[in-house]
Every structure is written in structure tokens, then in C-alpha cells.
Amino acid sequence: MIKLIERQYYTDIISPFVDKNIIKVLTGQRRVGKSCILQQLRKHICTISPDANIIYINKELDEFSNLRTSEDLSAYIGQRIKTDCKNYLFIDEVQDIQGFEHTLRSLQAQDACDIFITGSNANMLSSELSTYLSGRYVEFHIHSLTYPEFLTFHRTVPSNQSLRDYLTYGGLPYLSHLPLQKDIVFEYLGNVYSTILLKDIVKREGIRNVDFLESLVLYTADNVGNLFSANNISRYLKSQRVNISPLQVINYLRSLQNAYLIHKVRRIDVNGLKTFEIGDKYYFEDLGLRNCHIGFNMQTDIHKLIENAIYLHLLHCRYEVFTGQQSGGREIDFVARRGDEVVYIQASYQLNDDSTRQREFGNLQSIRNSYPKYVISLDEWTSGSNIDGIRHIHLGEFLQNFEMV
Numbered sequence: 001m002i003k004l005i006e007r008q009y010y011t012d013i014i015s016p017f018v019d020k021n022i023i024k025v026l027t028g029q030r031r032v033g034k035s036c037i038l039q040q041l042r043k044h045i046c047t048i049s050p051d052a053n054i055i056y057i058n059k060e061l062d063e064f065s066n067l068r069t070s071e072d073l074s075a076y077i078g079q080r081i082k083t084d085c086k087n088y089l090f091i092d093e094v095q096d097i098q099g100f101e102h103t104l105r106s107l108q109a110q111d112a113c114d115i116f117i118t119g120s121n122a123n124m125l126s127s128e129l130s131t132y133l134s135g136r137y138v139e140f141h142i143h144s145l146t147y148p149e150f151l152t153f154h155r156t157v158p159s160n161q162s163l164r165d166y167l168t169y170g171g172l173p174y175l176s177h178l179p180l181q182k183d184i185v186f187e188y189l190g191n192v193y194s195t196i197l198l199k200d201i202v203k204r205e206g207i208r209n210v211d212f213l214e215s216l217v218l219y220t221a222d223n224v225g226n227l228f229s230a231n232n233i234s235r236y237l238k239s240q241r242v243n244i245s246p247l248q249v250i251n252y253l254r255s256l257q258n259a260y261l262i263h264k265v266r267r268i269d270v271n272g273l274k275t276f277e278i279g280d281k282y283y284f285e286d287l288g289l290r291n292c293h294i295g296f297n298m299q300t301d302i303h304k305l306i307e308n309a310i311y312l313h314l315l316h317c318r319y320e321v322f323t324g325q326q327s328g329g330r331e332i333d334f335v336a337r338r339g340d341e342v343v344y345i346q347a348s349y350q351l352n353d354d355s356t357r358q359r360e361f362g363n364l365q366s367i368r369n370s371y372p373k374y375v376i377s378l379d380e381w382t383s384g385s386n387i388d389g390i391r392h393i394h395l396g397e398f399l400q401n402f403e404m405v
Helices: 008-017 034-048 070-078 100-110 122-132 147-153 160-169 173-177 182-205 210-222 230-239 246-258 287-291 298-316 354-365 395-400
Strands: 023-027 053-058 087-092 114-119 137-141 262-265 267-269 281-284 320-325 331-338 341-347 373-377 390-394
Touching: 008 023, 008 034, 008 137, 023 034, 023 122, 034 053, 034 087, 034 114, 053 070, 070 100, 100 114, 100 122, 122 246, 147 160, 147 173, 147 395, 160 182, 160 287, 160 298, 160 395, 173 182, 182 210, 182 246, 182 287, 210 230, 210 246, 210 281, 230 246, 246 262, 262 298, 262 320, 281 287, 281 298, 287 298, 298 320, 298 331, 298 341, 298 373, 298 395, 331 354, 341 354, 354 373, 354 390, 373 395, 390 395
Parallel strands: 023 114, 023 137, 053 087, 087 114, 267 320, 341 373, 373 390
Antiparallel strands: 262 281, 320 331, 331 341
């Protein structure tokens, strides 16, 4: 049996909601570790309440294959509810049970048990939950491993090699049980990617043009961090003799987002914080899944990986992330907001010439406010420097400082 490595951060943010009559919903891409987080919570509950009655359902296991509808689910739970102790219900991949929301609504109305569920499809969960359980649930998004978690899972230390491994193979937890060899890891990641594509996207979203979907994933992977629109993608694909309308592009991109494979980042005006309607960026939930099927080349892809890693770190820090636009067309890679906090970040591979330094620091210098500003790169010798209050940080240092500010 594989030993569970706890991700304490998630227990800490979810545990305050234990024993509260509100449904705890854990969302995220397939294989990022949602099931393990449920196990952590079960362990936590058994520690604070040894007599608790735990009802556990995992729709990925054959023993629960007969639970197909809300009627099946209600009957199963009804047979296992106890009246002389506190009941806790855990359902893994709840979206595979048709009409699950009706059962959960009834259980919650009766305060029959404390409910924890996971799901891998944003569209299905949001529509069912918002329609039938509005105001009765709280959502926690589970991400792939952070760089510090990657170090813990792989029993290694911060170094150029471990950072390179993280940027190459990503943060799916199961990789800690495999040797970090490209052919072995990419074989596993390729299988995970195929499952997400076929089960969570093609089947669930009713996708018909699978060839186009795969072409779109490759295009998105190759354009991580670039501004592009549905019209641009449609024109590009037409040049490749693939005739797809901009509306179809938008719908297929939304399907990829619903499976949490990619994230969309909106573009805003840095000064007025106005949101632009066109020109989004896309980043992958997991670097390894991005790399495993694109003909990965660290040398040509490094800037994309740096940007994607920074974006994922900001998400883990619970920032709302945008890309910034200034007057004159100057771009700020990331504008991150968390409550009253705002952080501006420029990403670069190396600052090895004056023009690169001027571009990265100059764009931030033109922002006339006192919020923190960072340039993040792989330069080691100049990391830690400060120019006009703008800090230059090595990527490894940035990724290890979880809260950052």
C-alpha cells in the first residue's frame, strides 16, 4: 500500500469548515491528489472524533459502480447512517452519479451528515451546485504539487537539478513513486492526459471533432504565455487546412478549462484595472502534462515554463491573476490581487543584456504606486538585487516562498 504524504496546507484551510452544515467541495484536474486530500480529512476527523461514522464512496472503484443515480446514492447512504454518533460522508468524483445534487440537498436539509465531495469537471459541478445548493457549499481548488511539495514528495533538496525536474515533469503526486526518467514519466503522464481528454472532455462535453481538440491543446501548449484570441487561432488553423469557426474555438477552450487542464488569464489595464474583452493568455494546470506530448525541449521552452510555474505559484498563494496592459502597448506579465494586496511580476529567462534588463525593469518602473514589484528569472548571481524598489528574485527562491508577501 502506498504511504500517504500529507499536504498539510489543504487540511489547514478546509478543517475550519468541519462539523459545519455546509458542503465541502474539492475541485481540480484528475490526478492532482483530491482523493488523498479526502483521506487526510478522514484522518483528521478520526483524530478529533474517534467515534465518527465515516461513509466513503469512490466512483473510480468497481465496488461503487452500481451507484449510478441519486436514488441509488440515497439508498446506499440511508443504510449506513447511524443515529447515535456524528456521520461524515465522503464522495470521490461525485459528478459520475446522475442527480447527486438532489441527494446532497436532502441530506443537508436534514443535517444528517457532514458532507465532503470531489469533482473533476467545473461546468457540471458549478451548474448542479449553483442551481440546487446555492449558498450551501464552499469550494476548495486542489492544485498539482508546489515546488516545495515536489521536494518533499521526491525526498530531495532545492537545487538547479530539482528545479529542472519540476519544470520538466510537473507536480502530479504519483510521480514520487516513479523514477524521474523522461521515458517512464512521460509514458505515465501521456496516459493521464489521454484519460482527461477522452473521459473528462470528449465524453462529458460531447466533443465530436477530437482531432481538432488535440490540435488545440498542442497550439495552446506551444503558446503558453502568449496573448491570442479565438479569431487568431481560427485563422492559424485555417492556414493548416483545418476549418474551425472562432465560436467553436471558444467552446473547445472552455471544455479544456472545465476539465481543469488549462487556465485562462484575462488581460486588464494596469492603471484603471479595466478588463479587455480580447487577448487572453492560457496556462497549464500541470507542467508535465503540458510537456509530455509537445516534443518537449527545455532550451526552447524555458521561458514558457518559467511563466507557467510563476502563474501556478500565484494560484497556490490564492491570488486572482491577470496579465497587465500599459499605455503604449507595454505588457506586465502578471498582475496578482489578493484582498487589498496587489503584486506586479515580470518573468524572464536571463537578464544578460541591457535591453532585456531595461524591458523587464522599465515596464515595472512605469507603474507609479507602492505595491510590490518583482522580476523573476534564472539568474543566480544578480538574484536578490533591488532597482528602484523592484526586487530581482531567482525562480527557485520565489517558488519556495509560498506566501511570498
